[in-house]
Structures are given as C-alpha cells and as structure tokens.
Amino acid sequence: MIFEAVASVVTEEGPAGATLATVAARVGLSGPALTQRFGSKRGLLVAFAAKAASRVPEVFSQVRAVHADPVTAVVEALVTMPGRVTSREHLANNLALLQMDLTDPDLREHAVFQSRSLRAETAALLDEAVRAGRLAEGTSPEALAMDLYTTYSGAMLTWAIDGEGTLEEWMRSNLLRTLAPHLRGSGGADSR
Template sequence: MAGRPRSVDDEVIFDAVASVVTEEGPGGATLAAVAARVGLSGPALTQRFGSKRGLLVAFAAKAASRVPEVFSRAKAVHDDPVTAVVEALVAMPGRVTSREHLANNLALLQMDLTDPDLREHAVFQSRSLRVQTAVLLSEAVQVGRLADGTSPEALAMDLYTTYSGAMLTWAIDGEGTLEEWMRSNLLRTLAPHLSGSASGSPPLTTGP
C-alpha cells in the first residue's frame, strides 16, 4: 500500500529552517521550533529527518541545489548577461537584511566548515555558484559586453571573492543595505572588464 501523503512539503519545511536560522541562528533551528512554524509536531519531523542534524544536512543539500535556479531567474528577467550575473549574486543571500541576520548565517557556515556532511554541500554550492557565474560571463564575452580575452572562469572567481568579502565588509562597517553594498562592489570588480565598444550597452548600474 502507498504511504500516507505528507501534509507539509519538504520545500515548506526548508523555508522555515531558513527563516529560523536567519532570525535566531542554527541553535534555534530545533525540530520543535521548525515544526511549530509549519504546523507539524516535533516527532513528525524526527520521523522524516531523523534528528536536527539530519534536518540541517537535508536543508544544506537543498540550498546547494538551488543555485542554478537563482541564476535562471536572473537571466529570465535581465537580457544583458552582465546585469544578470550581478543580480543573481545579489539575490543569493536571500532573506538576509540585517547584520544580525548575517551573523546568524555565519554561525551556520561555521558548522559547514567543521561537519563533513554539511561541508560537502557547502563545497558543492560554492563551486556551483562559480560555474553559473562563468556561464553568464561567457555569454557576456560572446555578445561583446566583456572585453575579448576575458577569462570567464578567472573573472567568476574574482566576483565570487568580491561577493563573499562584500558580505563581511558590509557587516563590519558597510553603508546602505547589503544589496546596495554588494551590487556596488560587484560592479567595481566588473568595470575594468567591460567592453567599451559594445553599442547600446546598459550603463554600469543595475538593480531589480
């Protein structure tokens, strides 16, 4: 016989995990706390994920797999690949809008670095982000938005470094919103690589 259908989809649960981690840090992401947000019982989540760690590992796996979706959405909205790559990276932090939110997510990153199962997904996400960035940068070279001879892979690494560093510098003493701070830093990194001969190119500013 087929099992009973799940009353709450995993996607809803993972969204609740993201909210709890952002608001309270990974310490607050207990099975009971997450279950309460989605209208389930703690034992129901235990049966599905086994433990809090099991839930966090499943959450990390899903988060890592979503990177291509973020880039696809940006590309669907922005025809210019340079704009698309900037907006995809700006969108990656998701619901992080305050320094407290960022600190809570950095606490989860600390777990990623010490737990081998979590680290596996963190590595996958990091590499996926660079691959997706390089794909859009390759398109930008092909359409003349980036100078001939630009290495998409090397520039993707530079943008990834900028993306990661911008979050930390904003948390320490950045001005404006994280989105604004990150966008301006990414554009600064891209500026030397833009082709001056691309007619009709969008200006070096971007946004939603």
Template sequence: MTGRPRMVSDDEVFQAVADTVTEVGPAGLTLAAVARRAGLTPPALTQRYGSKHGLLVAFATREAGSVGAAFEQARAGGAGPLDALRDGLIAFTAPITTREGMANNLAFLQLDLTDEVLHTHSVAQSRALRAQLVALIEESAVAGELKIDDAADLADTLYAVYSGAQLTWAIDGTGELGPWLADRINRVLAPHRTPH
C-alpha cells in the first residue's frame, strides 16, 4: 500500500528555503516561514525532514547534487560551451536582485562554513561547479573557441573572479548583478579566445 502523494514536492520546499534566505536571511529562516511560503504547516516539514537542521541538510544535499542542471539548461537552448559556461554561472545568482538579497545569502554562507555537515555539502557544491567549468573550458578548446594551457587553472581563476564579482557588485556595483557578472566572466575569457 502506498501513502498519499505529497502535494508539495521537495523541490518546491527547497525553493521556499532559497527564497526565504534571500528575502530575510538566516535570522528569519524558520520552519514556520518556509512552511508558509511552501503552502505547508511547520509540523508537516518536521515530519518530512525531522528538524530545521534536517531541512537545511536536505537542501544543501540537493544544491550540491544539482550544479550541472544550470549548465545543462543553458546547453538545451542551443548555447555553445562558452555561452553555457557564462549563462550557467549567472543562473546561480538570478534570484538575487538587490544588495539586501546578496547580504542575506552571504549571511547564510556563514552557516555553511561553521556547521560541519553543511560545510561538507558546500565543499561538494564548490568542487562540482569547478568541475563543470573545467569541462566546458576543455570543450571550448576542442571546438577551437579558446586557446588554453591548463583548463583547471583557468576554471579556478574564473571561479575566483565570479565569486569576488558578487561581492564587488554588492558593495559598489552598478546595474543588475547578471550583466555585472557577465562582463567580468567575459574579461577573464577574452585573452584566451581564438580569433574568428
């Protein structure tokens, strides 16, 4: 005998977690806030995930395991490897439209860095992201779009610039975050592009 189907999927709950973090930061990230946004009750979340920490671990596990999806979605639209690289990176920050949203996500990062279990998943997510960058850079080189000596080295530099550009935008950037990031990603890649 099977139980009743869940009316609210895990993905919908995790989206509610992400939206709550961006809107109110970790201080406002309660089971009640997530449940309200997901259309559930706090006891339903507790039954499903055990606790707030259990919910955060499930969320972090999903985030680490779904890194490739943003890049696959970019490729599904027919983008070449370099466009998919840029568009995939920008997709990760698409929900952040204000400095307050960025600040709330950075505050949440503190949990990832100080909680041993969450940190394990943050490391996995970071490594998966760099692996995606390496693969797309290598594909771009094979396609003749880039001339590179070391794909991993370029991926590491690109990842550092991408992460730092989020901070510089939050501090004194202009315009929207997506174009700000795209410009800096393009600057890193420009010296490696082959002439057309």
C-alpha cells in the first residue's frame, strides 16, 4: 500500500512531490511513522525502487496467466509495465525519477536489476515462442528481447514527443512492428 502511494505520487507530482508526509497522508499514516520505517525520503525511494524492480517477474506471471500465447504475453507484459503512466506529464514525472536512478548509486542498482529482469523475463517468453513455433527458427530470444526492450524504452519517449493515441496503443504498435519479421506464417521471416 505504501509503495502504491509512492508510485501514484511520483506519477502525479514527480519525485519532488513524494515527501514522507504526502505519502503518509495517502495511506493514512503519519510522517513520523514513515520516517521511523524508512529513515528519510531517499530511504523511501530506495525501498520503492527495490520493490518495483522485484515485481517484474510478478507482472510477467500475471500476464502469462491470462495469455496462453507467449508472443501475445510478451507484448502485453511490456505494455503493462508503465502502469499508471497515461499522460505525457505522468511520463515526465517518471523520467525525473529515472534521472535520480541514473545518478544515485543505490537507486541505480535497482534500476539495473529491473532492466535486466525485464529482459530476462522477455527472453524466457520468446524462448517459449521459438519452441512453440511462433517465432522463426534461429531467432535468438536474448537478441530479440534486447530489441524489444529498446523498442519499449524508445516508444515511451517518442510517444511523449509526438506520438498519437494512448501510450499503450503506441507501445503495442511499435512492439508488434519489431516482432513482425520474426513471426512465423504472418508476413514474418518464414513467409518470404
């Protein structure tokens, strides 16, 4: 509940707005209670980053439970990852947190873990898709996972600058375009 409040505040107001008092008010606690638990705002953000990084497998597992097809599952998992980001302002606020991730060693550690976890979960689904015959034989799950991660990251920025529709629509379209040459029997690698 505390980390959900942090995510909401960061998305709505940016990390500057994620004070102990603001987060505490959202969850019905006192600022001193959060200070006792996390020590400082930075401590709260580091704990939040650790939680966010650790939930990547959970997101993929939840999406996988709904989508039997591994190709669909990988696209939907990646589309799900931005969570509450539904406006350019929300994305800008989350990018402000990313800036902190890049400069604070403790936050960076969790950002790196999250990035690697996301690529590993993506590669696992892509490996399953290769074995199921959904992707062309010889497709490298690891290389394609990196391409999809790059597309995922880039799609957020291009949508924020000049994208059309929702972030979810924009991201899905870009991910599917990256996957298309690798798909079996749908205009991809095996149908040439």
